[in-house]
Amino acid sequence: MALRKILTAEDPALHKVCHKVTRFDEKLHRLLEDMKETVVDANGVGLAAPQIGIMRRVVVIDTGEEIVELINPEVIETSGQQDGMEGCLSVPGEYWLVKRPMIAKARAQDRNGDWFELEGEGLIARCICHECDHLDGHIYTEKAYHKLTDEELEEIISRQEEE
Numbered sequence: 001m002a003l004r005k006i007l008t009a010e011d012p013a014l015h016k017v018c019h020k021v022t023r024f025d026e027k028l029h030r031l032l033e034d035m036k037e038t039v040v041d042a043n044g045v046g047l048a049a050p051q052i053g054i055m056r057r058v059v060v061i062d063t064g065e066e067i068v069e070l071i072n073p074e075v076i077e078t079s080g081q082q083d084g085m086e087g088c089l090s091v092p093g094e095y096w097l098v099k100r101p102m103i104a105k106a107r108a109q110d111r112n113g114d115w116f117e118l119e120g121e122g123l124i125a126r127c128i129c130h131e132c133d134h135l136d137g138h139i140y141t142e143k144a145y146h147k148l149t150d151e152e153l154e155e156i157i158s159r160q161e162e163e
């Protein structure tokens, strides 16, 4: 396993559509292990392969219980709405407000090519949508409507600490 370098938004890799994965081999498994190690090390909730310069439709999401591997994921169902703060490992130090569905369901393949579904609410729904967007070359700030100032950020953090 190895930590991979996370690219930032200026990199062209983050603005291209990724290719479908067709081979569920050792190379894919190594990529998944590296992505999991990298997202944990960076304290992220999710990571998409283009963020480390690999133009394949591969995502890892930390649900809090486990890190789920999603190959060729597609958002197949959404409902409700949430409006809140979002960040991205490729846009370090910034947090923007983005409207997202409250619940999102994705269909994806596992590392062996078997299809499964992942449904998430709140932060996980946000993450499913955010990471799938990366695979189509989109960064969340395109959908965001307000960049949080340092003061607003401090206020949100202190409010969370009180809760």
Ligand code: NI
Residues within 6 Å of the ligand: 087, 088, 089, 090, 130, 134
């Ligand atoms: Ni991101």
